[in-house]
Amino acid sequence: MAEMTMIQAIRQALEIEMKRDERIVLLGEDIGRNGGVFRVTDGLIDQFGEHRVIDTPLAESSIIGTAVGMSLNGLRPIPEIQFFGFVYETMDQIASQAARMRFKSAGRYNVPIVIRSPYGGGVRTPELHSDSLEALFSHTPGIKVVMPSTPYDAKGLLIAAIRDEDPVIFLEPMKLYRTIKEEVPEEAYEVPIGKAKVVKEGYHATIVGFGPVMPLLKKIVDEYEQEGIHLELIDLRTVAPIDIDTILKSVEKTERLMIVHEAVKTNGIGAEIAALVSEKGVFSLSAPILRVTGYDTPYPVGTIEDDWLPNPKRIKAAIHELLSY
Amino acid sequence: MFNENELTFTQVKMLDEEGNIIGNPTITTSDEQLREMYEWMKKARILDQKLLRLQRQGRLGTYAPLSGQEAAQVGSAYALTKEDWVAPSYRDHAASMVHGLPLEQIISYSKGHLYGGKIPEGLRILPVQIIIAAQTLHATGIAYSSKYKGENSVAITYFGDGATSQGDFHEALNFASVFKLPVIFFCQNNQYAISVPLERQMASKTIAQKAVAYGMTGVQVDGNDILAVHEVTKEAIERARNGEGPTLIEAVTYRFGPHTTSDDPTRYRSEEEVKQWSQQKDPLIRLRKYLENKGLWDETKDNQLEESFNDELNELIDVIESKQIPTVDEAFDYVYENKHDLLVEQQEEAKRFLANGGGE
Numbered sequence: 001m002a003e004m005t006m007i008q009a010i011r012q013a014l015e016i017e018m019k020r021d022e023r024i025v026l027l028g029e030d031i032g033r034n035g036g037v038f039r040v041t042d043g044l045i046d047q048f049g050e051h052r053v054i055d056t057p058l059a060e061s062s063i064i065g066t067a068v069g070m071s072l073n074g075l076r077p078i079p080e081i082q083f084f085g086f087v088y089e090t091m092d093q094i095a096s097q098a099a100r101m102r103f104k105s106a107g108r109y110n111v112p113i114v115i116r117s118p119y120g121g122g123v124r125t126p127e128l129h130s131d132s133l134e135a136l137f138s139h140t141p142g143i144k145v146v147m148p149s150t151p152y153d154a155k156g157l158l159i160a161a162i163r164d165e166d167p168v169i170f171l172e173p174m175k176l177y178r179t180i181k182e183e184v185p186e187e188a189y190e191v192p193i194g195k196a197k198v199v200k201e202g203y204h205a206t207i208v209g210f211g212p213v214m215p216l217l218k219k220i221v222d223e224y225e226q227e228g229i230h231l232e233l234i235d236l237r238t239v240a241p242i243d244i245d246t247i248l249k250s251v252e253k254t255e256r257l258m259i260v261h262e263a264v265k266t267n268g269i270g271a272e273i274a275a276l277v278s279e280k281g282v283f284s285l286s287a288p289i290l291r292v293t294g295y296d297t298p299y300p301v302g303t304i305e306d307d308w309l310p311n312p313k314r315i316k317a318a319i320h321e322l323l324s325y
Numbered sequence: 326m327f328n329e330n331e332l333t334f335t336q337v338k339m340l341d342e343e344g345n346i347i348g349n350p351t352i353t354t355s356d357e358q359l360r361e362m363y364e365w366m367k368k369a370r371i372l373d374q375k376l377l378r379l380q381r382q383g384r385l386g387t388y389a390p391l392s393g394q395e396a397a398q399v400g401s402a403y404a405l406t407k408e409d410w411v412a413p414s415y416r417d418h419a420a421s422m423v424h425g426l427p428l429e430q431i432i433s434y435s436k437g438h439l440y441g442g443k444i445p446e447g448l449r450i451l452p453v454q455i456i457i458a459a460q461t462l463h464a465t466g467i468a469y470s471s472k473y474k475g476e477n478s479v480a481i482t483y484f485g486d487g488a489t490s491q492g493d494f495h496e497a498l499n500f501a502s503v504f505k506l507p508v509i510f511f512c513q514n515n516q517y518a519i520s521v522p523l524e525r526q527m528a529s530k531t532i533a534q535k536a537v538a539y540g541m542t543g544v545q546v547d548g549n550d551i552l553a554v555h556e557v558t559k560e561a562i563e564r565a566r567n568g569e570g571p572t573l574i575e576a577v578t579y580r581f582g583p584h585t586t587s588d589d590p591t592r593y594r595s596e597e598e599v600k601q602w603s604q605q606k607d608p609l610i611r612l613r614k615y616l617e618n619k620g621l622w623d624e625t626k627d628n629q630l631e632e633s634f635n636d637e638l639n640e641l642i643d644v645i646e647s648k649q650i651p652t653v654d655e656a657f658d659y660v661y662e663n664k665h666d667l668l669v670e671q672q673e674e675a676k677r678f679l680a681n682g683g684g685e
Contacts, residue, residue, distance in 0.1 A: 025473070051473060056500065057496070057499050057500055057503055059492075059496040059499065059500070061462065061492060061493055061496050062462055062465070062493070062496035062497065062499070062500045065459065065461075065462025065463060065465070065466065065493060065496070065497070066462050066463075066465050066466035066469060066497075066500055067466060068462070068463055068466060069412075069462060069463035069464060069465055069466020069467040069468075069469070069470070069480075070466040070467070070469050070470045070473075071466070072451065072463060072466070072467055072470075073410065073466070073467040073470035073471060073474075074470055074474065075469075075470045075473060077466075092456055092459060092493075093459065093462065093493075096456055096459065097456070097459055097463070101452075102659050102660065102661070102662075103656075103659045103660055104442045104452045105442050105443055105444060105451075105452045105659075106439060106440045106442060106443035106659050107443065107658070107659050108442075108443050108444050108445075108446065108452075109444075109451070109452070110662065141660050142660050142661065144661075164662075165662040166661050166662055194665055241665035241666070241667055241668070242667070244666075244667065245666070276667075
């Protein structure tokens with residue numbers, strides 16, 4: 001097994017699947033000759049040709065809208081939105097078109113596309129490059145939203161998404177693209193969509209996170225362990241649908257729950273998890289459910305983003321509060 | 326420097342209002358085909374009037390009538406083969422009907438049935454599109470697939486003049502021309518987007534000329550002249566099949582009725598204007614006169630067709646109205662291939678309430 005970054009793992013998943021299935025095409029801005037702005041698709045145009053790795057005109061709605069059409073006529077497109085902040089340009093084609101085609105045709109048509117896009121903060125981007133907008137799509141029936149935090153999960157979840165018959169939004173945390181390396185099998189494997197992972201078992205409190213906050217959470221949980229406080233850490237991995245069973249099982253044990261995500265607080269994934277736990281497991285709880293998230297402002301400029309994002313101080317303060325009950 | 330005044334678009338016309346051939350055009354259709362096209366137009370008109378009446382009686386949901394636009398839809402769709410794809414808007418059921426969509430599907434859709442958009446297997450027609458111009462991109466993607474797979478099929482997408490203001494229309498034309506895709510953008514310019522007249526949609530002289538900016542062929546045709554519509558569409562399909570890329574067709578027409586059953590067109594159109602179109606430029610009358618002049622059609626045949634199609638429709642409506650309406654729990658079956666746990670939970674809840682009398 002080789003050590004890989006997330007970029008390498010994603011690229012390998014694309015390559016393996018494109019070799020396996022000729023119906024798979026990639027399309028997006030700068031993904032061909034340039035290999036993508038992060039080089040995720042580097043070299044694929046030479047390997048598979050420009051009819052399968054399509055440098056499109058610069059228009060997000062047409063990238064998704066044509067992918068929808070391609071899928072209706074037998075292809076399995078993987079469109080890329082260069083940065084997820086640009087997704088508003090194609091909201092209709094995702095939320096009203098891709099998400100609803102199975103429903104409006106009562107099953108005659110489906111849209112097996114995977115929309116890949118980098119997102120997430122901490123890398124000092126210009127405006128609208130770092131936003132975490134997953135909640136918009138978790139609020140859209142018909143769409144699945146996958147948010148891996150490790151190279152291994154990224155490869156396995158991407159392969160699962162490609163083989164899925166429904167539209168999947170696959171979000172890639174920019175900050176983690178090259179910062180972690182781990183052993184990733186060379187061959188194809190699937191990590192199931194809709195299943196969370198207990199990263200570390202514990203019993204004092206449960207922390208649920210996903211995407212770019214995971215390495216930080218892991219570090220903090222390890223620190224607390226040194227002090228004899230055993231926190232259970234769950235990587236949600238898929239935010240639509242939410243694996244509520246894994247969370248409930250954990251909360252039954254720990255009686256305390258905290259959710260951490262980069263997206264803004266109001267109506268975020270954390271709010272949905274809190275509502276579900278209130279509905280299904282409120283009597284397990286010994287403390288209020290807490291959230292550490294981005295603040296309810298537009299994603300800020302680079303000079304202040306570290307104070308805006310969930311950071312060690314904010315997370316530890318919340319853990320302290322959670323354990324004080 | 327580009328000067329719009331140097332652009333000349335001649336509207337293609339072959340049949341005048343009296344059903345006489347104008348000049349000496351190349352007509353590739355047989356008399357039999359022309360008669361069949363007339364029958365389709367007549368059926369579309371009868372269906373349209375019937376559905377309007379049903380809506381007024383409270384037996385149908387909101388309905389978008391197409392009367393006046395039959396030549397544009399029938400003449401173009403008649404040029405397709407079954408291998409070709411149709412991506413329609415909500416006013417294009419005449420085109421879908423010609424391409425094989427069962428009447429039952431059209432009526433069920435307008436009645437708000439859960440399965441109204443379930444296009445039968447094997448038919449290459451997309452469900453009705455509500456979002457203006459969204460389907461132009463789907464047709465473009467479909468055409469990409471056809472080309473990718475080395476198939477000979479083309480895609481045609483129907484939309485109105487209002488759609489030409491939408492970003493998706495421009496993105497579709499651009500994408501299709503860059504990749505030289507076998508797609509036909511068929512605009513029915515009925516001159517109003519609900520209430521807003523064409524001069525408020527654009528300052529261009531024609532819609533067809535927008536093709537110039539995208540490096541594709543643009544054609545303006547008399548949309549109420551079915552001969553001309555059919556011939557220009559056939560040519561566009563031929564170019565598409567030959568790898569010569571997309572065409573934008575502007576069919577100039579008029580909707581006789583309201584935008585939908587919830588609209589009052591007297592607020593924005595004069596009675597004279599409507600009369601001028603519905604009485605002098607009716608596309609059905611034009612082809613009927615032509616066929617009658619050639620001894621291919623007469624009053625008796627017309628009445629017979631009207632009667633038999635009305636009977637067919639009445640029977641079908643009875644069947645549809647006597648069918649059990651699908652229930653809300655079935656809606657959960659078409660969100661994903663496999664329902665996730667939380668969706669199953671909601672479906673079970675819906676079933677419990679249904680068993681208990683539903684939302685009454």
